[in-house]
Amino acid sequence: MFTVFKNMSLLFVVQLFGYLVPILEIPVLARSLGVQEYGKVVLVQSIALLSSLVVEYGFSLSAARQVSLVKTDMSTLSKVFGEVMSAKVIISSIISFIAFIFYTFFYSNTFEIEVVGLGFLYFLAFGFSPFWFFQGLEKIALVVFLEVALRISSLLCLFIFIRHPSDALFALAILATFALANTLIGNYICYRGGCRIRFSLSGGWLQIRKGFHVFIYKSSNNILLSAGPALVGLLCGKVAVSGYVPAEKIIRGFVGFINPVLIGFFPYLNRQYLSSAKAASKLSWIIVGLMFLLGCVSALAISVAGGFLISKLLGADFEQATTTLQVFVWIIPFRMANQALGLCMLIPRGMDKVASSAMLLFSVMSILLASLLSIKYYVNGIVFGFVLAEIMLCVTLLILSCRYKPVTYMEERTE
Structure with a gap:
């Protein structure tokens, strides 16, 4: 440890x-x-x-x-x-x-x-x-x-x-x-x-x-945020990207702070699920709960202070970034919980295919929702589509974590 x-x-x-x-x-x-x-x-x-x-x-x-x-x-x-x-x-x-x-x-x-x-x-x-x-x-x-x-x-x-x-x-x-x-x-x-x-x-x-199923999981997980600037540029124009990216970078940065915890535990949990699956599962649930609570606190803090910082740092020309941030901020707790569920619960138990299928489905759904909502709500519609898809993904991963029988990596490798 x-x-x-x-x-x-x-x-x-x-x-x-x-x-x-x-x-x-x-x-x-x-x-x-x-x-x-x-x-x-x-x-x-x-x-x-x-x-x-x-x-x-x-x-x-x-x-x-x-x-x-x-x-x-x-x-x-x-x-x-x-x-x-x-x-x-x-x-x-x-x-x-x-x-x-x-x-x-x-x-x-x-x-x-x-x-x-x-x-x-x-x-x-x-x-x-x-x-x-x-x-x-x-x-x-x-x-x-x-x-x-x-x-x-x-x-x-x-x-x-x-x-x-x-x-x-x-x-x-x-x-x-x-x-x-x-x-x-x-x-x-x-x-x-x-x-x-x-x-x-x-x-x-x-x-x-x-690595196919893990690739689908990870790339689908990343596309929910990484595809944002390209999608905004395609649907709303290059100028709109400059209003979206500052908010996106703030969200990505805060969400990224959980990576040290999840990546640090990932090799350890892969070995633990081979020797003591019950103890590893208990530790994984604790991490998931803590990540969600931390995400809620972070979202509230950014919601209060983020707009002020953007206006002071960037100036009046980037007012759209402040509005976008107020919606985008609520993706944080669900994104943090989803990453914890994938890296600490599903993948270490050999459930790569299950996790990747869920991630792929909701990645496509996020793009569709964002595109549809952008017609009426412009950049904020894209952001709201991402947040809504993240919430639905969180519910799905929780159900999968509770209902599916885990398969260890070693068992999967011998099939």
């Missing part, structure tokens, strides 16, 4: 800076670039991040689980690492080809080629991050220090060099460069530790098949 709490503490540091840095980026970029150019930058970021979620493929859960169960076997670890990287190459190649076709025939007049190139680097940086490997090993101190240092460096560069709307391309270059540096150094550390990247088509395909 000492390792669990140590890793949680380190992950809290990452999450703290992961929350503070994007929040501090908002006034730096918004005031310097203006509504139009800022909206373009965050739209490209959002598309790149959304695409990288497909390349990441949920390996932070499925592959980290494999690593946590064989973390003393260097030969197997190297094999898993190579197979996962091969899988990422396969997936990213498919996505890149599709993106090239779409850009050539539909969007070549919308985004400059330089912007697309920097967005592609941003996509590679997040898609090929090896953090999943260190998470499974429960050895994250070095990569935590690296990520925090590069995040701070990126923010300082934005503050120093970004002054005018004409600096939009330079701002995107700074963001992409530091993100890519983090990924390259992380993979080099894995190489120095004994992992070799040997491309294997069969091994990559094996990992894709192994």
Whole structure:
């Protein structure tokens, strides 16, 4: 348990800076670039991040689980690492080809080629991050220090060099460069530790098949928030994105604060469900309850103070962000409970398929509800659709957690 709490503490540091840095980026970029150019930058970021979620493929859960169960076997670890990287190459190649076709025939007049190139680097940086490997090993101190240092460096560069709307391309270059540096150094550390990247088509395909249900779960879970800026841009225009993103970043940051707890317990609970399922289940329910209560307190606090902070930091041009935040804030307790139910209850018990099916259903439902409500209520309708879908998902996951018989990962693996 000492390792669990140590890793949680380190992950809290990452999450703290992961929350503070994007929040501090908002006034730096918004005031310097203006509504139009800022909206373009965050739209490209959002598309790149959304695409990288497909390349990441949920390996932070499925592959980290494999690593946590064989973390003393260097030969197997190297094999898993190579197979996962091969899988990422396969997936990213498919996505890149599709993106090239779409850009050539539909969007070549919308985004400059330089912007697309920097967005592609941003996509590679997040898609090929090896953090999943260190998470499974429960050895994250070095990569935590690296990520925090590069995040701070990126923010300082934005503050120093970004002054005018004409600096939009330079701002995107700074963001992409530091993100890519983090990924390259992380993979080099894995190489120095004994992992070799040997491309294997069969091994990559094996990992894709192994992680399919976890991928559906994780990508569906992320799309409820990650697809927001792209959906707002599509339905309401680029200017509306600049009013949505500040509220979305605040919500994402607070929700993200639970990740250290859930990710810290994830390898431990996977092992505990093999040896003492009853005790592990009790601990999981405690975590779920605490997450929901903490989410309610956070939502109330942001509802009271968030609007004031947005108006002071961004100015009158971003009044829409304040209105959006008042609705969006109530997604927090349900999102926190849903993540706890998935990572502490369903997936460690081998219920990957059940969890992924529920997440996929409500991800699609959230997009449909958001699109329908946007017709009458504009950006706030999109937000309300997300919140409503999250509440329905929470009820569904609670029912599944109580009614379905758990299947341990080891049993599932032997089938």
